[in-house]
Amino acid sequence: MAGPAMRSMRGHRAVPHTADVRLEAWAPTRDECVAEAVLGLVESFADVxxxxxxxxxxxxxxxxxxxxxxxxxLDEVIYRLDVHGDVPIDVEAVDVNGAGGEDEDEDAADxxxxxxxxxxxxxxxxEAVGAAPKAVSLHGLHFGTDTVRWSCSVTVDV
Structure with missing residues (x-):
């Protein structure tokens, strides 16, 4: 059976994790995957x-x-929430070189x-639906590409 990541080329989800929040995101490009990770982070604590x-x-x-x-x-989103009270409703990540992070070679796209x-x-x-994030853990942090899409996994301390 195909999981959510296989049914859609772009998305995010929370996965079970003890005490903290574990997020996964995926998309065809690096920049879209970053945007999905931000949306997943926001969804973990707010209904927008x-x-x-x-x-x-x-x-x-x-x-x-x-x-x-x-x-x-993700640190910037947490900082803006904590210091300025800003909650992202929508997000767009744009490669400053105009490539959009589309290169499938992970080293080249970095x-x-x-x-x-x-x-x-x-x-x-x-509307608050969960605890506000405090930090992103380096433990278990992953962000990379395969032949089809970019994906990431992060643990967020709440």
Whole structure:
């Protein structure tokens, strides 16, 4: 039987984990996978389905290994939540080199930075459905590609 990852080329889900939140995301490109990871993170603590964004925030993430970039993005989302009360309602990750992270060679795709565009609303505009994230654990962090798509797995401390 095909799991959710095989039924859809793009998505995210929470998987059972003791005490913390374990997220998986997948998509055809690195940048889409980053966006799915952000949406999965948000879904773990907030229902944004009836919320309209109040503004767009753009964050530049420097080039580097894919796992470092994913960690930087998720850390930025947690920081913005904690310090500014920003909850991403929608997200777009755009490769600053214009490639979109489409190269299937993981080492070649690691090189370009990305701009993260977050359509955000304040915490008061969303419904809390779980504990707010505190940090992303380095233990079990994975972000890479196979011949079909990019995927990542992260554990989030709550």
């Amino acid at each position: 389905s009836r919320t309209r964004p109040e503004r767009v925030v753009t964050v530049s993430v420097p080039e580097g290994p894919a796992e470092d970039m994913l960690l930087a993005v 090189g370009g930075g990305l701009d993260l565009r977050l359509a955000v609303a304040g915490t008061e505009a969303v």
